[in-house]
Amino acid sequence: MKQRGKLSWSNSVPIVIGIKPHLVNKIGGKAVLWVIMLLSFVGFSQNEELFKEGNDLYNNGEYQEAVEKYLQISENGQHSAALYYNLGNGYYKLNQIAPSIYYYEKALLLKPNDADVKNNLQFAKNMTIDAIEELPQTGIDKIVNNMLGTFSYATWGVLSIAFMILFVLAFLLYYFSSYHTKKRLYFALSILCVIIALTSLGFAYHQYGVAQKNNPAIIFAAETSVMSEPNMGSGEIFQLHEGTKVNVLDQLGEWKKIKLDDGKVGWLPSSELKEIKDF
Structure with missing residues (x-):
């Protein structure tokens, strides 16, 4: 495994704001x-x-x-x-x-x-113990999710802005063109650009919602019991092992409610896992 030899900071130099x-x-x-x-x-x-x-x-x-x-x-x-x-x-x-x-x-x-x-x-x-299978998706859902997952919400947003700019340019060319053939071409192009821009905006909105709801975490305990309720007196539902990825749904005191890709839900101590989005 080759190391990266150059840093590209996402938050390396502080921005000076709020100084009157x-x-x-x-x-x-x-x-x-x-x-x-x-x-x-x-x-x-x-x-x-x-x-x-x-x-x-x-x-x-x-x-x-x-x-x-x-x-x-x-x-x-x-x-x-x-x-x-x-x-x-x-x-x-x-x-x-x-x-x-x-x-x-x-x-x-x-x-x-x-x-x-x-x-x-x-x-x-491949070195983890737990084999978590994702819930099956219908053919249409799979196609839609693959399409949406092609880019992040930020990239979809940029595409939306880019095609909106292209729409404006195409419409201006249509408006000022004196040839009927070109006017039809520019009009069709402007309609296509605005459709793509609005579609990209919808994808960006959807992906942003998914990103906000998604709170992934990694199990750090060698082995942990997932309980039906947030206390040790409740029944054990299943066990998880280190390296397994879960999604945190809720927190109550020192307990976190988690969900697996296969749909299973339960509670475990907060100390047993680490949330990925901690920056």
Whole structure:
């Protein structure tokens, strides 16, 4: 498993917001901004150095030390698909499947279509014990879900805006064109663009709703009992093992209600799992 050698931060340099002009002037605005920029640059440089040190340790087979370097970057509040991908590789080499899957899944949140992450994630999943089968879908549902899942809601939103711009351009060409043949062509093109734009907007809205409802987590306990109610006195429904992915539906005190891909639902202690969307 090859490590990523370059970081592309998703949240590396803080954005200065909420500072009122008169307050900036009062405390020496330019000096403050320069200090903030300098601290941001220093922090970024330190993380880059930690990342390089982690890669060198990994390539030398010192996986635990490499993981510790990467974790220092994560503890600094930085989020990057490259960082989480490398963490996943490090834990995989240490045969720690739950954290390996956990960090691969975090990397996919930032880069959903990354082929390397998907490939390594599948290797890690092959080492889990639980075999969870997804609920069967009808042919139409499967086609629709595959189409919607082609892009994230952000990408569908961008496509919607792009085709709306194309619609405006095509309509202007139709309006100012003096040839009937071209006017018909531009009119048809404008109608097609607005249809695609509205469809993409609908897909973006649907995907956003799905993303908001989806709260995935990874089981970290070697073995845990899923209960029918949020207390140890209730009956055990089934057992799960480390590395299994679940969806968190609700929380009550120190218990979380989870759902599997096969539709099973139950409660387990919050300490037994880690939510992926924790940044």
